[in-house]
Amino acid sequence: MAMRPPVRCTRPNKIDAMKLSRLPAPFLLLLPAVILLAAVVLFPLVLSLWSSLTPFRLTRPDSIYQFIGLRNYQRLMADVDFWWAFGRTVLLLTLALNLEMVLGLGLALLVERISRGQRLLRTIVMFPMMFSPVLVGFQFKFIFNDNVGLVNNALQSLGLSDRAIPWLIDGNLAFLAILTAEIWSSTAVFAIFILAGLMAMPRDPLEAARVDGCTPWQTFRYVTWPFLMPFAFIAMTIRSLDVARAYDIIKIMTNGGPAGRTEVLWTLIARTGYSDGRMGMANAMGYIAILLSIVFTAMFFRQLAKARAQVAGDW
Known part of the structure; x- marks a missing residue:
């Protein structure tokens, strides 16, 4: 009887290592980052999305396993407090972005015209x-304090x-104080981006506009501003994400008060x-707040694409 040759057994870990070594090198290099991203970002996102479909309460941990579908979202659609907060977020975002852009544009034009001490x-x-x-929240909470605040002392002096x-007790004035703090802390974002656009702008079109007899306003309106629009929309995109999730300054200054105003x-x-x-x-x-951020980001990216196309066509 012929003897069967001995069967050599390969260890499972050795087989797995051989299969892993056959994977493309870029995939192997990115694998640790993908695993870390899944653990730190994807898993919390999936867990929070699931909990939004449950009546999960911190005092009842087992309620996270009770699926109720879109009932939380339906309740929010009829919640007056939620819609007031949503409206204030959109109002804060709109006012802050527009005022920061105007002030940032003015600062950038001022700095660009100065030859000495520009750095x-x-x-x-x-x-x-x-x-x-x-820190900005604590700073402006002191500035707008009704007893020892710098603003009241200056006005009375x-x-x-x-x-x-x-300032921080009246609802309308408190919102104005928060808007002032947001503008003070973030106008520099617009100023830096617009100043970068001014420094990258070619001088030939400006010289041609002067030769053609354009006024300074016409030169800015039809030559300078179209070139700067992509830089302004990039700054708007970045700031829209910040303002849409505004929390720290408001928490420190008013904690949502007075009376939720x-x-x-x-x-x-x-x-x-x-x-x-x-x-x-x-x-x-x-998740509704994230949807708001996505809508504003998509809107600004669309405007950015139009501005780039216009610059490419004109220049």
């Missing part, structure tokens, strides 16, 4: 960006007011999730 001025313009939002103005989406989300313990409802609000 120092650029550093000074960037200075507010170095502060964290929490100049004879412009005979009483202390309740400065409540925006993310302060309402934090109060619903951590103070009230309704984490499922808070996550549903969070």
